[in-house]
Amino acid sequence: MKIPKKYALSIIIIFVVIVVLGGIFVSKSTISFKEAALGQVNLKEIDTIEIIKSNDNSANEKKITVSNAKEIHQIIEELSKVQLKKSDSSAPSSDLYWITIRSKQExxxxxxxxxxxxxxxxxxxxxxxxSNDILYxxxxxxxxxLIENLFK
Known part of the structure; x- marks a missing residue:
């Protein structure tokens, strides 16, 4: 049994439309780190980045403050590669980093x-x-x- 050409063409067009719409939907659901976190921050004004590393044993917390402009740029560049998607819950992890980005000492x-x-x-x-606190x-x-190596 042959499928008429107009039906085959209709099926192909519907498939292409579904793929294109799916691609648009998926691309809209992800967001870059710059958009999510640094939207209103002037990157040239970042003067310090404070990082606290914690693991299962809270007695082992370590804290560093990065104020070298080259290292700050490196950290921001590395984080800027991250693609995110809004989420309702965080994945459990034994390693946590709390990072505070300061601009003009604030x-x-x-x-x-x-x-x-x-x-x-x-x-x-x-x-x-x-909109203060968003999980991704x-x-x-x-x-x-990169961040792990800062603690060595």
Whole structure:
């Protein structure tokens, strides 16, 4: 049994439309780290990044403050590669990083990185309280080695 050409063409067109709409939907559901966390922050004004590393044993917390402009740029560049998707819950992890990005000596953005799976963004000085704290699933681009190496 042969399928008439007009039916075959209709099926192909419907399939292409579904694929295109699916691609648009998926691309809209992800967001870059810059959009999620650094939207209102002037990157040239970032003067310090404070990082606290914690693991299962809270007695082993370590804290560093990065104020070298080259290292700050390196950290921001590494984080800027991350693609995120809004989430309702964080993935459990034994390694946590609390990061505070300061601009002009004032806290601009706070981050909590849950291993390599989740990221919470807290925006200080936001006029809309509900948008202060947003949880994201890390989709791609996160490499924790740079931050880990800062503690060595």
């Amino acid at each position: 806290r601009s953005v706070g981050l909590t990185i849950f291993g390599e799976k989740s990221l919470a963004v807290y925006k200080y000085n936001t006029s809309v309280p509900k 699933e890390i989709i791609s681009g996160y490499n924790g080695k």
